[in-house]
Amino acid sequence: MQNAEQTLDEILTLAAAHFKVPCEKLSPDEDFFKTLGIDSLQTLDLLTKLENHFHVELPDYELQGVSDFRTLAGKIQARL
Amino acid sequence: MPVTTKESKVQEVKSERGSATACAKSTLAWTLSEGVIELALHRAPCNELGSTSLGELEEFVTALERMQDDAHALIIYSEMTPGFCAGADLRELYLRSEAMEKAEAAKGVRDFLERIHRVFNVIDGAPLTTIAAVHGVTFGGGFELALTCDLIISDKMARFCFPELRLGLIPGFGGIPRLKRDLGNAVVRDLLLTGRSFNANKAQQIGLVSQVVGEGEALRAARATAAQLKKFDHATVVAAKRFIKPIPHEELRQEIDLFCELFGSPAVEAGLRRFVENTDAQPYLP
Numbered sequence: 001m002q003n004a005e006q007t008l009d010e011i012l013t014l015a016a017a018h019f020k021v022p023c024e025k026l027s028p029d030e031d032f033f034k035t036l037g038i039d040s041l042q043t044l045d046l047l048t049k050l051e052n053h054f055h056v057e058l059p060d061y062e063l064q065g066v067s068d069f070r071t072l073a074g075k076i077q078a079r080l
Numbered sequence: 081m082p083v084t085t086k087e088s089k090v091q092e093v094k095s096e097r098g099s100a101t102a103c104a105k106s107t108l109a110w111t112l113s114e115g116v117i118e119l120a121l122h123r124a125p126c127n128e129l130g131s132t133s134l135g136e137l138e139e140f141v142t143a144l145e146r147m148q149d150d151a152h153a154l155i156i157y158s159e160m161t162p163g164f165c166a167g168a169d170l171r172e173l174y175l176r177s178e179a180m181e182k183a184e185a186a187k188g189v190r191d192f193l194e195r196i197h198r199v200f201n202v203i204d205g206a207p208l209t210t211i212a213a214v215h216g217v218t219f220g221g222g223f224e225l226a227l228t229c230d231l232i233i234s235d236k237m238a239r240f241c242f243p244e245l246r247l248g249l250i251p252g253f254g255g256i257p258r259l260k261r262d263l264g265n266a267v268v269r270d271l272l273l274t275g276r277s278f279n280a281n282k283a284q285q286i287g288l289v290s291q292v293v294g295e296g297e298a299l300r301a302a303r304a305t306a307a308q309l310k311k312f313d314h315a316t317v318v319a320a321k322r323f324i325k326p327i328p329h330e331e332l333r334q335e336i337d338l339f340c341e342l343f344g345s346p347a348v349e350a351g352l353r354r355f356v357e358n359t360d361a362q363p364y365l366p
Binding site for chain 1: 126216279
């Protein structure tokens with residue numbers, strides 16, 4: 001099974017592709033709502049992409065309070 | 081179908097293959113061509129169902145009852161990028177309720193529910209095969225609209241949700257009886273009591289969605305399915321549908337009563353206010 005760092009790297013790559021920004025622009029620990037300027041519905045889109053990619057199901061209430069990719073990666077990792 | 085003004089535009093277009101009909105309204109438009117009725121929703125931002133949408137849906141179902149003898153399929157889809165339909169227009173519901181006395185607001189809500197139930201029941205029982213081609217946000221009343229259809233074809237980015245509990249409410253547009261008709265009770269409890277959203281693959285796993293297709297491909301797949309349906313004897317299809325898809329009229333009435341009972345509570349007023357006034361990045365989470 002892959003480790004948390006690998007999961008985080010994949011999430012950053014997917015998010016960069018999904019929101020069409022350079023990967024370097026995304027930091028694991030910064031607030032992605034501010035960095036990307038996205039809203040709640042766009043976050044759901046990303047969640048769908050991540051669920052499809054990792055073949056997991058992540059209830060959206062687990063995202064409450066999550067605003068950085070590292071924490072998000074931890075949530076996904078816990079379901080692998 | 082382009083929309084230029086709020087006035088409807090009805091065009092009768094005759095072709096060598098037979099007559100076709102098109103009608104454009106401010107929140108939706110429909111066409112009938114080669115035996116397929118297509119209802120396109122186009123109210124920005126995501127087809128929220130308010131009083132204008134309801135009025136135009138009522139016009140559509142009146143037209144449907146005239147068109148259905150010439151059709152074998154109805155496809156309902158959205159032209160709005162964020163998704164199929166985000167549900168009831170909560171902003172309109174909150175602002176109108178706040179402007180009225182409680183009793184008047186309660187009456188208004190019941191009237192709205194009874195009207196939308198009539199519309200959804202017509203679509204549910206229509207004597208032709210109905211297909212919801214969904215993408216993106218398919219929440220609340222939007223999910224309930226999709227559930228009136230015989231088939232749901234979903235693109236892989238669709239997301240489904242009954243978030244009503246987050247507002248102190250239950251689904252009020254017929255979602256609970258129709259979910260119970262289609263799914264096992266454990267799944268219904270999961271969806272309603274957690275209020276969580278779930279993706280198209282999950283929806284297919286639990287038996288809600290008949291096909292999951294690539295992003296942006298739901299309408300194409302729905303049209304291909306409708307083309308296949310043309311081959312079948314119409315009277316047999318109607319008889320089969322009536323046999324396998326009862327409309328739970330009594331439970332639908334009970335849902336309206338329960339919704340109206342809950343609507344008057346302080347929790348609902350607070351929930352609606354919180355949703356409408358929230359500027360957070362995640363306003364939909366409790």
